[in-house]
Amino acid sequence: MIEKETHMTEQEIQKLIERAIVAREKTYSPYSHFGVGAALVCEDGSIYEGCNIENASYGLTNCAERTAIFKAVSEGHTKFNALAVVADTEGPCAPCGACRQVISEFEIPQIILANLKGNYRVVSLDELLPFRFGADSL
Numbered sequence: 001m002i003e004k005e006t007h008m009t010e011q012e013i014q015k016l017i018e019r020a021i022v023a024r025e026k027t028y029s030p031y032s033h034f035g036v037g038a039a040l041v042c043e044d045g046s047i048y049e050g051c052n053i054e055n056a057s058y059g060l061t062n063c064a065e066r067t068a069i070f071k072a073v074s075e076g077h078t079k080f081n082a083l084a085v086v087a088d089t090e091g092p093c094a095p096c097g098a099c100r101q102v103i104s105e106f107e108i109p110q111i112i113l114a115n116l117k118g119n120y121r122v123v124s125l126d127e128l129l130p131f132r133f134g135a136d137s138l
């Protein structure tokens, strides 16, 4: 189901969700047993994947979305076209607040929230994080 206009084709969306599903297989989540995968498209078309990485000190856990974004930024990318996130959820997987703030920092315009059952929803940054804090708030 597409609930929002997007610049991506159905095929592009499906390919990105598939990359996030593959990324999810690398999940390190021995505490929650809740695997999450993400796939991020950079402006130049390159794709970075990420999974959630947990820690015995629970608060040090890094979410899949932030893993993908930090991998890409650490390789020199700061402009992105889209991010897909997938988990084994009932409806489309919703990023946590910390990830929303990081997604906001890099102004990722299209965020694809998906699950393993084939449901997905494409949302804009304003839908994902309304009234957000950014550089212009400082």
Ligand SMILES: O=c1ccn([C@H]2C[C@H](O)[C@@H](CO)O2)c(=O)[nH]1
Binding pocket: 029, 032, 034, 035, 036, 051, 052, 053, 054, 061, 062, 063, 064, 065, 094, 095, 096, 099
């Ligand atoms: O946006 C989110 C929210 C949660 N998780 C992970 C963190 C933790 O490992 C597990 C349960 O919260 O899901 C993500 O990867 N992304």
Ligand SMILES: [Zn+2]
Binding pocket: 063, 064, 065, 066, 095, 096, 097, 098, 099, 100
């Ligand atoms: Zn998160």
